[in-house]
Amino acid sequence: MISSRVAVAVHVLAYMAWKRSEAVTSERIAASVNTNPVVVRRIVGALRNAGMVTVQPGVGGGATLAREPDDITLLDVYRAVEDGDELFSLHPSEPSRSCNVGGNIRDVLRPIFCTAHRAMESVLAQVSIADVGSQVMAMARAEGCCGESMNATELRRAQAV
Amino acid sequence: MISSRVAVAVHVLAYMAWKRSEAVTSERIAASVNTNPVVVRRIVGALRNAGMVTVQPGVGGGATLAREPDDITLLDVYRAVEDGDELFSLHPSEPSRSCNVGGNIRDVLRPIFCTAHRAMESVLAQVSIADVGSQVMAMARAEGCCGESMNATELRRAQAV
DNA sequence: GAATCCGAAACTATCATGGTTACAGTTAAC
DNA sequence: GTTAACTGTAACCATGATAGTTTCGGATTC
Numbered sequence: 001m002i003s004s005r006v007a008v009a010v011h012v013l014a015y016m017a018w019k020r021s022e023a024v025t026s027e028r029i030a031a032s033v034n035t036n037p038v039v040v041r042r043i044v045g046a047l048r049n050a051g052m053v054t055v056q057p058g059v060g061g062g063a064t065l066a067r068e069p070d071d072i073t074l075l076d077v078y079r080a081v082e083d084g085d086e087l088f089s090l091h092p093s094e095p096s097r098s099c100n101v102g103g104n105i106r107d108v109l110r111p112i113f114c115t116a117h118r119a120m121e122s123v124l125a126q127v128s129i130a131d132v133g134s135q136v137m138a139m140a141r142a143e144g145c146c147g148e149s150m151n152a153t154e155l156r157r158a159q160a161v
Numbered sequence: 162m163i164s165s166r167v168a169v170a171v172h173v174l175a176y177m178a179w180k181r182s183e184a185v186t187s188e189r190i191a192a193s194v195n196t197n198p199v200v201v202r203r204i205v206g207a208l209r210n211a212g213m214v215t216v217q218p219g220v221g222g223g224a225t226l227a228r229e230p231d232d233i234t235l236l237d238v239y240r241a242v243e244d245g246d247e248l249f250s251l252h253p254s255e256p257s258r259s260c261n262v263g264g265n266i267r268d269v270l271r272p273i274f275c276t277a278h279r280a281m282e283s284v285l286a287q288v289s290i291a292d293v294g295s296q297v298m299a300m301a302r303a304e305g306c307c308g309e310s311m312n313a314t315e316l317r318r319a320q321a322v
Numbered sequence: 323g324a325a326t327c328c329g330a331a332a333c334t335a336t337c338a339t340g341g342t343t344a345c346a347g348t349t350a351a352c
Numbered sequence: 353g354t355t356a357a358c359t360g361t362a363a364c365c366a367t368g369a370t371a372g373t374t375t376c377g378g379a380t381t382c
Contacts, residue, residue: 001338003370004250007270011252015262025327032263034254036372041328058380059326074273087281089165091172092340093195101176102193104300105293109168112235112288120248120281127273132266139265162369164339186358197341202359218359219349253371 005081008033009043010074010132016053017069017133023062043081050080070130075121077129087120088113166242169194170204171235171293177214178230178294184223204242211241231291236282238290248281249274 012029026037026044033040044063047053054066065072090109095102173190187198187205194201205224208214215227226233251270256263 001245001247002249004253005370006249007251007267007274010270011256011262011266014266015260018262027327032257032260033252034256034263035252037328038330038373039371041330042371045329055328056380057326057328057378060381061327061379063328084162086162088163088167089339090168091194091196092165095172095195096193099176099193100301101172101179101294101297102195103304104297105172105175106168107300108293108296109171112284112293113168116281116284119284120277123273123277123280132269132273133262135269136262136265139268140261143264166339184358188358197343198359199342199361200340202361203340206360216359217349218347218357220355220357221350222348222358224359 002078002082005043005046006074006078008035008039009047009077009081010129012040012043012063013047013052013065013069013072013077013129014133014136016063016065017129018137021064023056023060023064025062028062046081047077050076052076052080068130069133070128072129073125074127074129074132075125078121078124086113087117163239163243166204166207167235167239169196169200170208170238170242171290173201173204173224174208174213174226174230174233174238174290175294175297177224177226178290179298182225184217184221184225186223189223207242208238211237213237213241229291230294231289233290234286235288235290235293236286239282239285247274248278 011033015029015032016024026040029044030037030040044053044055048055048063052066052072053063055061055063088109090106090113095105097103172194176190176193177185187201190201190205191198205214205216209216209224213227213233214224216222216224249270251267251274256266258264
Protein backbone atom coordinates (compact mmCIF):
# COMPACT_ATOMS: atom_id res chain seq x y z
CA MET A 1 0.00 0.00 0.00
CA ILE A 2 1.14 3.48 -0.88
CA SER A 3 1.14 5.59 2.27
CA SER A 4 -1.54 8.13 3.06
CA ARG A 5 0.99 10.90 2.59
CA VAL A 6 -0.08 11.23 -1.04
CA ALA A 7 -3.73 11.66 -0.11
CA VAL A 8 -2.87 14.13 2.65
CA ALA A 9 -0.53 16.10 0.39
CA VAL A 10 -3.22 16.44 -2.26
CA HIS A 11 -5.63 17.50 0.47
CA VAL A 12 -3.15 20.14 1.64
CA LEU A 13 -2.61 21.53 -1.84
CA ALA A 14 -6.32 21.54 -2.65
CA TYR A 15 -6.91 23.42 0.58
CA MET A 16 -4.25 25.96 -0.36
CA ALA A 17 -5.75 26.30 -3.83
CA TRP A 18 -9.06 27.03 -2.17
CA LYS A 19 -7.59 29.70 0.14
CA ARG A 20 -5.56 31.08 -2.76
CA SER A 21 -3.05 33.85 -2.00
CA GLU A 22 -3.72 33.52 1.69
CA ALA A 23 -1.01 31.90 3.82
CA VAL A 24 -2.42 28.93 5.69
CA THR A 25 -0.83 27.64 8.88
CA SER A 26 -0.04 24.02 9.60
CA GLU A 27 -2.54 24.17 12.42
CA ARG A 28 -5.43 25.15 10.16
CA ILE A 29 -4.55 22.47 7.64
CA ALA A 30 -4.20 19.94 10.43
CA ALA A 31 -7.72 20.78 11.56
CA SER A 32 -9.04 20.08 8.07
CA VAL A 33 -7.02 16.90 7.66
CA ASN A 34 -7.70 15.86 11.25
CA THR A 35 -4.15 15.17 12.30
CA ASN A 36 -1.23 16.73 14.13
CA PRO A 37 0.32 19.98 12.81
CA VAL A 38 3.76 18.38 12.78
CA VAL A 39 2.53 15.70 10.40
CA VAL A 40 1.33 18.47 8.11
CA ARG A 41 4.63 20.32 8.38
CA ARG A 42 6.55 17.22 7.36
CA ILE A 43 4.44 16.88 4.22
CA VAL A 44 4.52 20.60 3.48
CA GLY A 45 8.29 20.40 3.82
CA ALA A 46 8.43 17.77 1.10
CA LEU A 47 6.21 19.88 -1.13
CA ARG A 48 8.45 22.88 -0.47
CA ASN A 49 11.55 20.86 -1.45
CA ALA A 50 9.76 20.02 -4.68
CA GLY A 51 9.04 23.69 -5.33
CA MET A 52 5.25 23.50 -5.12
CA VAL A 53 4.74 25.72 -2.11
CA THR A 54 6.53 28.52 -0.34
CA VAL A 55 6.58 28.75 3.41
CA GLN A 56 6.81 31.85 5.53
CA PRO A 57 7.67 31.63 9.23
CA GLY A 58 6.54 34.08 11.87
CA VAL A 59 3.35 35.92 12.65
CA GLY A 60 0.89 35.84 9.78
CA GLY A 61 3.06 33.25 8.08
CA GLY A 62 2.15 29.89 6.65
CA ALA A 63 2.26 28.14 3.31
CA THR A 64 1.10 29.34 -0.09
CA LEU A 65 1.13 27.74 -3.53
CA ALA A 66 4.27 28.49 -5.53
CA ARG A 67 2.72 27.29 -8.79
CA GLU A 68 -0.68 27.46 -10.42
CA PRO A 69 -3.05 24.69 -9.32
CA ASP A 70 -3.39 23.49 -12.89
CA ASP A 71 0.39 23.26 -13.13
CA ILE A 72 0.68 20.72 -10.30
CA THR A 73 -0.20 17.14 -11.15
CA LEU A 74 -0.85 14.30 -8.75
CA LEU A 75 2.29 12.70 -10.18
CA ASP A 76 4.30 15.67 -8.96
CA VAL A 77 2.76 15.20 -5.53
CA TYR A 78 3.34 11.46 -5.56
CA ARG A 79 7.01 11.87 -6.39
CA ALA A 80 7.44 14.63 -3.83
CA VAL A 81 6.15 12.73 -0.82
CA GLU A 82 6.73 9.09 -1.74
CA ASP A 83 10.41 8.30 -1.74
CA GLY A 84 12.05 5.63 -3.86
CA ASP A 85 11.51 5.16 -7.55
CA GLU A 86 10.32 1.56 -7.38
CA LEU A 87 6.75 0.43 -6.79
CA PHE A 88 7.42 -3.30 -6.59
CA SER A 89 9.91 -4.97 -4.26
CA LEU A 90 12.10 -7.66 -5.73
CA HIS A 91 13.51 -10.57 -3.73
CA PRO A 92 14.60 -9.68 -0.17
CA SER A 93 17.87 -11.56 -0.69
CA GLU A 94 19.55 -12.41 -3.96
CA PRO A 95 18.22 -15.64 -5.53
CA SER A 96 20.51 -18.54 -6.38
CA ARG A 97 22.71 -17.52 -9.27
CA SER A 98 23.40 -21.13 -10.13
CA CYS A 99 19.74 -21.70 -10.99
CA ASN A 100 18.44 -20.81 -14.43
CA VAL A 101 15.38 -19.15 -12.94
CA GLY A 102 16.99 -17.62 -9.87
CA GLY A 103 19.88 -16.23 -11.84
CA ASN A 104 17.72 -14.25 -14.25
CA ILE A 105 14.30 -13.69 -12.75
CA ARG A 106 15.10 -10.29 -11.33
CA ASP A 107 16.38 -8.98 -14.65
CA VAL A 108 13.17 -10.19 -16.27
CA LEU A 109 10.84 -8.77 -13.64
CA ARG A 110 12.48 -5.37 -13.25
CA PRO A 111 11.38 -3.90 -16.60
CA ILE A 112 7.90 -5.42 -16.31
CA PHE A 113 7.35 -3.90 -12.90
CA CYS A 114 8.79 -0.64 -14.14
CA THR A 115 6.28 -0.54 -16.99
CA ALA A 116 3.42 -1.24 -14.59
CA HIS A 117 4.67 1.54 -12.35
CA ARG A 118 4.85 3.99 -15.26
CA ALA A 119 1.30 3.10 -16.29
CA MET A 120 0.08 3.96 -12.83
CA GLU A 121 2.03 7.20 -12.81
CA SER A 122 0.67 8.27 -16.19
CA VAL A 123 -2.83 8.33 -14.71
CA LEU A 124 -1.65 10.53 -11.86
CA ALA A 125 0.01 12.81 -14.39
CA GLN A 126 -3.33 13.50 -16.02
CA VAL A 127 -4.96 14.95 -12.91
CA SER A 128 -4.06 18.37 -11.53
CA ILE A 129 -4.66 20.02 -8.20
CA ALA A 130 -7.02 22.35 -10.05
CA ASP A 131 -9.05 19.32 -11.17
CA VAL A 132 -9.22 18.00 -7.64
CA GLY A 133 -10.15 21.42 -6.29
CA SER A 134 -12.98 21.97 -8.76
CA GLN A 135 -14.38 18.51 -8.11
CA VAL A 136 -14.28 19.11 -4.38
CA MET A 137 -16.06 22.43 -4.78
CA ALA A 138 -18.66 20.93 -7.08
CA MET A 139 -19.43 18.33 -4.44
CA ALA A 140 -19.57 20.96 -1.71
CA ARG A 141 -22.06 22.99 -3.77
CA ALA A 142 -24.12 19.90 -4.48
CA GLU A 143 -24.41 19.21 -0.77
CA GLY A 144 -25.28 22.84 -0.14
CA CYS A 145 -28.34 22.82 -2.42
CA CYS A 146 -29.58 19.46 -1.22
CA GLY A 147 -31.01 21.17 1.82
CA GLU A 148 -28.26 20.44 4.28
CA SER A 149 -27.85 23.44 6.51
CA MET A 150 -25.46 24.12 9.34
CA ASN A 151 -26.31 24.81 12.92
CA ALA A 152 -24.37 27.36 14.97
CA THR A 153 -21.73 24.87 16.09
CA GLU A 154 -21.12 23.58 12.57
CA LEU A 155 -20.91 27.12 11.25
CA ARG A 156 -18.25 28.00 13.77
CA ARG A 157 -16.24 24.91 12.88
CA ALA A 158 -16.64 25.59 9.16
CA GLN A 159 -15.26 29.06 9.57
CA ALA A 160 -12.43 27.75 11.71
CA VAL A 161 -11.03 25.37 9.11
CA MET B 162 6.07 -0.51 -1.87
CA ILE B 163 4.35 -3.67 -2.98
CA SER B 164 5.83 -6.58 -1.04
CA SER B 165 8.33 -8.99 -2.52
CA ARG B 166 5.70 -11.73 -2.36
CA VAL B 167 4.69 -10.93 -5.93
CA ALA B 168 8.25 -11.31 -7.21
CA VAL B 169 8.77 -14.50 -5.24
CA ALA B 170 5.44 -15.95 -6.38
CA VAL B 171 6.31 -15.30 -10.02
CA HIS B 172 9.69 -16.90 -9.38
CA VAL B 173 8.00 -19.96 -7.89
CA LEU B 174 5.61 -20.35 -10.80
CA ALA B 175 8.35 -19.83 -13.39
CA TYR B 176 10.38 -22.49 -11.63
CA MET B 177 7.44 -24.88 -11.72
CA ALA B 178 6.86 -24.10 -15.38
CA TRP B 179 10.50 -25.01 -15.98
CA LYS B 180 10.23 -28.31 -14.09
CA ARG B 181 6.88 -28.98 -15.74
CA SER B 182 4.93 -32.08 -14.61
CA GLU B 183 7.45 -32.71 -11.88
CA ALA B 184 6.39 -31.98 -8.30
CA VAL B 185 8.80 -29.54 -6.70
CA THR B 186 9.20 -29.30 -2.94
CA SER B 187 9.20 -26.09 -0.94
CA GLU B 188 12.79 -26.84 0.01
CA ARG B 189 13.98 -26.90 -3.59
CA ILE B 190 12.13 -23.73 -4.42
CA ALA B 191 13.49 -22.11 -1.28
CA ALA B 192 17.02 -22.94 -2.44
CA SER B 193 16.37 -21.20 -5.75
CA VAL B 194 14.67 -18.19 -4.14
CA ASN B 195 17.20 -18.14 -1.31
CA THR B 196 14.78 -18.04 1.58
CA ASN B 197 13.13 -20.29 4.16
CA PRO B 198 10.88 -23.16 3.00
CA VAL B 199 8.07 -21.89 5.20
CA VAL B 200 8.07 -18.57 3.38
CA VAL B 201 7.68 -20.51 0.13
CA ARG B 202 4.89 -22.62 1.55
CA ARG B 203 2.98 -19.53 2.61
CA ILE B 204 3.14 -18.17 -0.92
CA VAL B 205 2.39 -21.52 -2.54
CA GLY B 206 -0.60 -21.76 -0.23
CA ALA B 207 -1.94 -18.48 -1.61
CA LEU B 208 -1.37 -19.71 -5.17
CA ARG B 209 -3.17 -22.93 -4.30
CA ASN B 210 -6.15 -20.99 -2.91
CA ALA B 211 -6.26 -19.12 -6.21
CA GLY B 212 -6.27 -22.40 -8.14
CA MET B 213 -2.94 -21.95 -9.88
CA VAL B 214 -1.10 -24.88 -8.37
CA THR B 215 -1.94 -28.20 -6.80
CA VAL B 216 -0.03 -29.47 -3.81
CA GLN B 217 0.63 -33.06 -2.82
CA PRO B 218 1.87 -33.89 0.70
CA GLY B 219 3.98 -36.90 1.55
CA VAL B 220 6.94 -38.66 -0.02
CA GLY B 221 7.55 -37.57 -3.57
CA GLY B 222 5.06 -34.75 -3.07
CA GLY B 223 5.34 -31.07 -3.82
CA ALA B 224 3.64 -28.51 -5.97
CA THR B 225 2.76 -28.62 -9.66
CA LEU B 226 1.07 -26.13 -11.96
CA ALA B 227 -2.69 -26.53 -12.13
CA ARG B 228 -2.99 -24.34 -15.24
CA GLU B 229 -0.98 -23.78 -18.37
CA PRO B 230 1.82 -21.21 -17.93
CA ASP B 231 0.35 -19.05 -20.65
CA ASP B 232 -2.96 -19.07 -18.82
CA ILE B 233 -1.53 -17.47 -15.67
CA THR B 234 -0.95 -13.72 -15.80
CA LEU B 235 1.08 -11.64 -13.40
CA LEU B 236 -2.19 -9.96 -12.46
CA ASP B 237 -3.51 -13.32 -11.26
CA VAL B 238 -0.38 -13.70 -9.18
CA TYR B 239 -0.58 -10.16 -7.84
CA ARG B 240 -4.16 -10.63 -6.70
CA ALA B 241 -3.42 -14.01 -5.20
CA VAL B 242 -0.61 -12.94 -2.91
CA GLU B 243 -1.28 -9.25 -2.30
CA ASP B 244 -4.33 -8.75 -0.14
CA GLY B 245 -6.63 -5.76 -0.24
CA ASP B 246 -8.06 -4.23 -3.34
CA GLU B 247 -6.67 -0.74 -2.81
CA LEU B 248 -3.22 0.46 -3.87
CA PHE B 249 -3.39 3.92 -2.28
CA SER B 250 -4.14 4.65 1.34
CA LEU B 251 -6.53 7.46 2.06
CA HIS B 252 -6.44 9.57 5.23
CA PRO B 253 -5.59 7.65 8.42
CA SER B 254 -8.47 9.34 10.23
CA GLU B 255 -11.54 10.93 8.72
CA PRO B 256 -10.96 14.56 7.66
CA SER B 257 -13.10 17.40 8.98
CA ARG B 258 -16.56 17.04 7.52
CA SER B 259 -17.30 20.69 8.17
CA CYS B 260 -14.58 21.77 5.73
CA ASN B 261 -15.35 21.97 2.04
CA VAL B 262 -12.12 20.21 1.19
CA GLY B 263 -12.01 17.76 4.07
CA GLY B 264 -15.61 16.75 3.60
CA ASN B 265 -15.20 15.72 -0.03
CA ILE B 266 -11.54 15.04 -0.76
CA ARG B 267 -11.78 11.31 -0.15
CA ASP B 268 -14.69 10.88 -2.52
CA VAL B 269 -12.72 12.75 -5.17
CA LEU B 270 -9.49 10.85 -4.66
CA ARG B 271 -10.97 7.36 -4.45
CA PRO B 272 -11.89 6.98 -8.14
CA ILE B 273 -8.66 8.64 -9.30
CA PHE B 274 -6.54 6.27 -7.26
CA CYS B 275 -8.68 3.38 -8.44
CA THR B 276 -8.06 4.30 -12.08
CA ALA B 277 -4.32 4.52 -11.44
CA HIS B 278 -4.43 1.12 -9.78
CA ARG B 279 -6.31 -0.41 -12.71
CA ALA B 280 -3.77 1.03 -15.16
CA MET B 281 -0.98 -0.68 -13.26
CA GLU B 282 -2.91 -3.94 -13.15
CA SER B 283 -3.60 -3.88 -16.88
CA VAL B 284 0.15 -4.07 -17.53
CA LEU B 285 0.45 -7.08 -15.25
CA ALA B 286 -2.46 -8.68 -17.07
CA GLN B 287 -0.53 -8.62 -20.32
CA VAL B 288 2.36 -10.74 -19.07
CA SER B 289 2.03 -14.47 -18.46
CA ILE B 290 4.17 -16.94 -16.56
CA ALA B 291 5.02 -18.45 -19.95
CA ASP B 292 6.40 -15.07 -21.04
CA VAL B 293 8.51 -14.79 -17.92
CA GLY B 294 9.72 -18.37 -18.28
CA SER B 295 10.78 -17.96 -21.89
CA GLN B 296 12.59 -14.71 -21.13
CA VAL B 297 14.41 -16.35 -18.24
CA MET B 298 15.45 -19.26 -20.43
CA ALA B 299 16.58 -16.96 -23.20
CA MET B 300 18.82 -15.17 -20.75
CA ALA B 301 20.15 -18.42 -19.36
CA ARG B 302 21.04 -19.60 -22.88
CA ALA B 303 22.67 -16.27 -23.68
CA GLU B 304 24.88 -16.62 -20.62
CA GLY B 305 25.68 -20.19 -21.58
CA CYS B 306 27.13 -19.29 -24.97
CA CYS B 307 29.11 -16.36 -23.68
CA GLY B 308 31.75 -18.75 -22.47
CA GLU B 309 30.76 -19.00 -18.83
CA SER B 310 31.34 -22.55 -17.69
CA MET B 311 30.74 -24.19 -14.35
CA ASN B 312 33.26 -25.85 -12.10
CA ALA B 313 32.42 -29.02 -10.18
CA THR B 314 30.95 -27.16 -7.20
CA GLU B 315 28.75 -24.95 -9.34
CA LEU B 316 27.57 -27.94 -11.32
CA ARG B 317 26.49 -29.72 -8.16
CA ARG B 318 24.62 -26.67 -6.97
CA ALA B 319 23.00 -26.19 -10.36
CA GLN B 320 21.71 -29.73 -10.32
CA ALA B 321 20.51 -29.33 -6.75
CA VAL B 322 18.20 -26.41 -7.44
C1' DG C 323 10.14 42.18 23.68
C1' DA C 324 6.11 39.28 22.91
C1' DA C 325 3.38 36.51 20.07
C1' DT C 326 3.21 33.54 16.15
C1' DC C 327 4.77 30.38 13.13
C1' DC C 328 8.04 26.84 10.96
C1' DG C 329 11.84 23.15 11.20
C1' DA C 330 13.77 19.45 13.19
C1' DA C 331 14.90 16.18 16.60
C1' DA C 332 13.47 12.64 19.59
C1' DC C 333 10.43 9.39 21.26
C1' DT C 334 6.41 6.25 21.07
C1' DA C 335 2.85 2.91 19.40
C1' DT C 336 1.30 0.21 15.77
C1' DC C 337 1.59 -2.66 11.92
C1' DA C 338 3.46 -5.29 7.85
C1' DT C 339 7.04 -8.13 6.45
C1' DG C 340 10.13 -11.87 6.31
C1' DG C 341 12.63 -15.31 8.79
C1' DT C 342 12.74 -19.18 12.04
C1' DT C 343 11.42 -23.14 14.90
C1' DA C 344 8.26 -26.56 16.07
C1' DC C 345 4.84 -29.84 15.42
C1' DA C 346 0.67 -32.18 13.72
C1' DG C 347 -1.16 -34.42 9.61
C1' DT C 348 -0.73 -36.83 5.15
C1' DT C 349 1.38 -39.81 1.82
C1' DA C 350 4.52 -43.28 -0.33
C1' DA C 351 7.77 -46.92 0.12
C1' DC C 352 9.75 -50.61 2.39
C1' DG D 353 2.99 -50.93 10.28
C1' DT D 354 6.79 -48.38 10.60
C1' DT D 355 9.65 -45.02 8.61
C1' DA D 356 10.85 -41.18 5.82
C1' DA D 357 9.45 -37.23 3.22
C1' DC D 358 6.36 -33.83 2.52
C1' DT D 359 2.81 -30.00 3.55
C1' DG D 360 0.12 -26.76 6.66
C1' DT D 361 -0.08 -23.87 10.40
C1' DA D 362 0.83 -21.75 14.60
C1' DA D 363 3.91 -19.13 17.29
C1' DC D 364 7.52 -16.12 17.94
C1' DC D 365 11.12 -12.65 16.76
C1' DA D 366 13.64 -8.83 14.42
C1' DT D 367 13.28 -5.18 11.42
C1' DG D 368 11.53 -1.20 9.22
C1' DA D 369 7.83 2.03 7.84
C1' DT D 370 4.22 4.90 9.40
C1' DA D 371 1.83 8.29 11.98
C1' DG D 372 1.31 10.68 16.19
C1' DT D 373 3.24 13.52 19.99
C1' DT D 374 6.21 16.61 22.69
C1' DT D 375 9.78 19.75 22.80
C1' DC D 376 12.69 23.40 21.57
C1' DG D 377 15.43 26.51 18.62
C1' DG D 378 14.99 30.02 15.10
C1' DA D 379 12.66 33.33 12.15
C1' DT D 380 9.26 36.89 11.57
C1' DT D 381 5.78 40.41 12.53
C1' DC D 382 3.76 43.69 15.47
